[in-house]
Amino acid sequence: MRKAPLKTLSVHLFIVLLLFLVNGGRAQQTSKPKISVIGLLQELETEFNVKFSFADADLEGIQLHRPETENLESAIVQIISQTPLEIERLSDRYYSVILTDTLSICGTVLDNYENNTIPGATVRVLDTDIAMVTNMDGTFAFEEVPRTAIIQISHLGFKPYFISAKKLSNKAPCTSIALALSYQELEEVVVYKFLTDGLAKFSDGSIQMNTAEFGILPGLIEPDILQSAQAFPGIKSVDETVSDINIRGGTNDQNLILWDGIKMYQSGHFFGLISAFNPYLTDKITVIKNGTSSIYGDGVSGVMDLRTKNDIQNSVYGGAGFNLINGDVYGQIPLAENMAIQFSGRRSVTDFLETPTYTTFSEKAFQDSEVRTDNDFYFYDFTGKLLYDIDRYHKIRLSLIHINNDLDNFTLRPDGTDATESSLDQINISFGGSLESEWTDNFYTQANVYYTQYRLTAFSITESASRQLYQNNLVKESGAKLNTVYKLTPTLQWTNGYQFTETGIENITRINLPFFESSVKGVIRSHSVYSEFCFETEDRKLFAQVGGRLNYISNINTFEKVLIEPRLSISYEFARNFKVEALGEFKSQYTNQIIDLEQNFLGLEKRRWTLADENELPIVQSKQGSLGFNYDENRLYVGVEAFYKNVTGINVRTQGFQNEDQFDGEIGEYLVKGLEFLINKKTNDYSVWFSYAYNDNNYTFNTVDPPIFPNNLELEHSFTLAGNYNYNDFKIGVGFNYRSGKPYTRPDVTNPLDSSIFPNEINYEDPNSSSLPEYFRADASATYDFNLSKTIRASVGASVLNFTNRKNILNTYYRLNNTNEIETVQRASIGVTPNASFRIRF
Missing domain, CATH: 2.60.40.1120 (Carboxypeptidase-like, regulatory domain)
Structure with missing residues (x-):
């Protein structure tokens, strides 16, 4: 092989070097960093002895490549081409710079x-x-x-x-x-x-x-x-x-x-x-209020499904803030290209800082108790989540949440005697994981497992430590779920799945004087299979979701039960902007909260979770249907919906009765018929809405006289008038809420006290035959966002709850005091409550 002449080799090297320099120069030119348009205008003012009139807020944050010209007019043309700005020449020296509205x-x-x-x-x-x-x-x-x-x-x-x-x-x-x-x-x-x-x-x-x-x-x-x-x-x-x-x-x-x-x-x-x-x-x-998808079990009244962020970001993001109750921090940190970790933490400041917000909250929470001489209360929560993408088709997610409330209270009677020490702890810790897999363009699966544990522990020492009361409520639940989604056609998909749940609940009550001890434990296992079709026409005028669940529920020692639960959700646009919606569902649940020992622990936490036993506590079942019409024309929404809901298998101990029926253990049902209306006018700058809800909500307990009477939670009429307004980074919201007073039961006017038995008892009128005064509350809030730097955004906010300071009575009940006289107990609404916050995010 002959060697290339030295001269020829030199020419080739020169050409390669020249091409490298040219391309390198182009790359360098292309990657030239951007500059601030405000800084560029200031440079042009100095260089060409001109003046640009503009609002700093309009131009803040706008950047562009430096124009490659020494001519003013050419520089202006390049600024207009690279930015959303219009520049108008007013005179030989003065120019106007404005940010276009479109x-x-x-x-x-x-x-x-x-x-x-x-x-x-x-x-x-x-x-x-x-x-x-x-x-x-x-x-x-x-x-x-x-x-x-x-x-x-x-x-x-x-x-x-x-x-x-x-x-x-x-x-x-x-x-x-x-x-x-x-x-x-x-x-x-x-x-x-x-x-x-x-x-x-x-x-x-x-x-x-x-x-x-x-x-x-x-x-x-x-x-x-x-x-x-x-x-x-x-x-x-x-x-x-x-x-x-x-x-x-x-x-x-x-x-x-x-x-x-x-x-x-x-x-x-x-x-x-x-x-x-x-x-x-x-x-x-x-x-979800009705028409629940078959993928959900449990919850005969409604569903609230909370999902944390599920995507991996390439950069760190997060934020922090505080208000007059607590401070918090959160963020996501990428650990690798396909892995990240999320975290959040929040803690109250109530145990070392007393603010106006805390004072008002305390007055509402502790209003049933007597004079407090010492009160140590705090709460915290934190969450963590690991996000790992095996590849773009398979993703693993691991989640953890921990919630804690802790109260230590020392109460002294007005006469300075009979001190009471009470402590109340609520702890929830839960963790779970999921594997999301996309097998084909039309087939997707998600597998979930979780474990959750909740514990409520309450301890009270009264009368110089001679009387002690201990309560413990422990819930342990584990579950597994496999969900599959298959897209049969572009307009039809088929969802199938299996869910297993095991729930164990323990309730312990112990009193030393007179001695009493109770320990109740139970475990229920549930196996569910479900299937659902979801169809939507190509023009999106018709949407239909039809499915159901088959549940096998068993308590190891007491019962086995099979329940079928159909689900339905249909909407149809029968005319331009007009839709009709039909929703329906059968649902069931085997966990309830009983309300026991009404006057203990300062009236704070009286609810304890328990399991159905198909005897004193049946499995609660519901049937619900609704029909609605709505009009949606971008800026105006009007909707009306009528519904019917029947819930069976309820026990009076789960309903919060405060009359002679509160501990009798009757089994019954409630029936709600209602109407909901909403009108919402909205633009880019403001939104105003008015809503109205009517409820006819009645219990049926065949062993109570009379057997049919108003539900404890009936709010016959409720109205809301509210709105918000946005101006640049400033937001304000004001709202007014009005509703009928809830039912309650008064002592009999002619013969209020039955002294023929010991201990004496209160003679009541018919259950829930009286109503509290109507409720009215007005709230307001405002926030303002601004930049602390190019990467840090901040906001300040202020709010006032019940700014009219109206005293609303939320509940009224009666009890016998130490002198065997009837005592009226009223729980009032929260008073005027200010709050303020400061937050940053990056």
């Missing part, structure tokens, strides 16, 4: 697995009439879109995608948008902005809250998950708590609360006044 946008829609373009995807500019479908190459473009608009991109078989118009500006290359395939549900958003940002209603009748996009509700400066749910008609709390939510007249223990697929037996802090779930890592909350 902008042109464009994008390319892809699937997030193969990166194929998606033609025919629907692209809507929400709250406007602007809409189109993507071209054959998956592209779209709009002119004169409002800068603050939200763009919705949807296509059959994919999850809806929402993005701000500002992120799609065509001043830069058109943005690529990847849609995720939708396996579990054929969901269509009926209303995107429902009452406030981050609330959406779906075709199956469920309501979903997205905390990342959450706006503001009256009285809330942070997105308290369980408090926010009470903004919807039919969901209220008769005692103003978040841990005692009544859905369509049912008791709180009849709600199924799930956190990452784990059943929760504790949901509140501060004896129910604060939600126990940190909202800032919670991705979405699904609230």
Whole structure:
């Protein structure tokens, strides 16, 4: 082989070097960093002796590549081409710079697995009439879109995608948008902005809250998950708590609360006044009143399904904040490209700092007790989650939550005698894991396992330590679930699954004087199989979800039972913007909360979990149906729904009676017939709504005289008028709530006390034959967001609950005092309660 001449080799090397330098120069030019438009304008002012008039807030954060010209006019043209700014020449020296109200946008829609373009995807500019479908190459473009608009991109078989118009500006290359395939549900958003940002209603009748996009509700400066749910008609709390939510007249223990697929037996802090779930890592909350999917068992009144964030981010994100009750921190840290860890922690400041908010909360929580001389109370919760993607088709998730409430109380009677020491601890620890697998484009599975443990321990020493009372309630539950989703056609999917649950509950009561001891333990196992078809037409006018569950429930020593539970959810758009919805379900549950020893432990926690035994406590079963109509025309939503719900197998000990029937143990049922109405007017800047709910809620206990009487939780009429307003980064919300007074039972007027027996007893009128005064409360809140730096966003907030300081009576009952006289006990609502917060996120 001949060697190349030295001269020829030198020429080749020179050409290679030249190409490298040219390409390197181009790469360097392409990767040139961006600069602030404000800084560039200031440089041009100095260089060309001109003045640019602009608002700093409009231009803050806008960046561009430095124009490559020494000519002022050419530099201005390049600024306009790279930014959403208009520059007008006012004179030889002065120029006006404004941020345009509208902008042109464009994008390319892809699937997030193969990166194929998606033609025919629907692209809507929400709250406007602007809409189109993507071209054959998956592209779209709009002119004169409002800068603050939200763009919705949807296509059959994919999850809806929402993005701000500002992120799609065509001043830069058109943005690529990847849609995720939708396996579990054929969901269509009926209303995107429902009452406030981050609330959406779906075709199956469920309501979903997205905390990342959450706006503001009256009285809330942070997105308290369980408090926010009470903004919807039919969901209220008769005692103003978040841990005692009544859905369509049912008791709180009849709600199924799930956190990452784990059943929760504790949901509140501060004896129910604060939600126990940190909202800032919670991705979405699904609230279901009727028409429940067959994948859910339990919860005869309603379902609240909380899911934490489930995607791995490439960078660290998180936040922290505090208010006048507690402080918290949360975040996600990537450990590798396919692994990350999430965490959150919150602790109260109530044991070392007394704030106006804590004072008002304490007055409500402890109002039944006598004078307190010492009170040591605190709470905390923390969560952790490991996210691991085996590959893009298989994902492992491990979740942990721990909740704790601790109270030590020392009470002294007004005369300075008979000191009482009480302690109350609530501890919940739960952990679970899931494996999500996508086997083909049409077949998806999810396997879940979990373990949860809840313990309530109460101890009281009275009368110079001569009388001691100990109570313990322990719940241990483990479960496993396999869910499969098969997409038969683009419009039809089939869901099947199996669920196993084992629940063990122990209740211990021990009194030393007079001596009494009780220990009750039980275990129930449940095997369930379910199947469900979900269909949605291509034009999305008809949605149908039909399925059912088959449950085999057994208590090792006492009973076996098989229950069939059909489920139905249908919606049909019979005219433009008009829909009719029909929902129905059969459900059952074998866990209940009994209310025992009503006057012990300061009236704070009287509810203890127990299992059905098919004797004194049957399995509770419900049947519910509803029919609704709604009109949704972007900016206006009007909905009305009538429902019928019958719940059987209830025991008076689970209902909170405070008359002669409270300990008799009768078995009965309740029937609720009602109507719910909501009208919501909304724009990009404000949302105003009015809701009304009517309930006719009656018990039937055949052994009680009379056998039919009003339910303890009946709120015959309830009204809400509320609204919020957004101006740039400032948000304000104001709301007014009115409802009928709940029923209660008074002593007989002519013969209030039966002294013929010992101990004496109170003679009552017919059960729940009287009503408390009507309830009215007004709340307000406001928040303001701002930048601390380029990467840190901050917000401050203030709220006032019950700013009219109206004293509402929540409950009235009667008891005999030490002198055998009838004593009236009234529980009042929370007084005027201010709160303030400061938060950062990055």
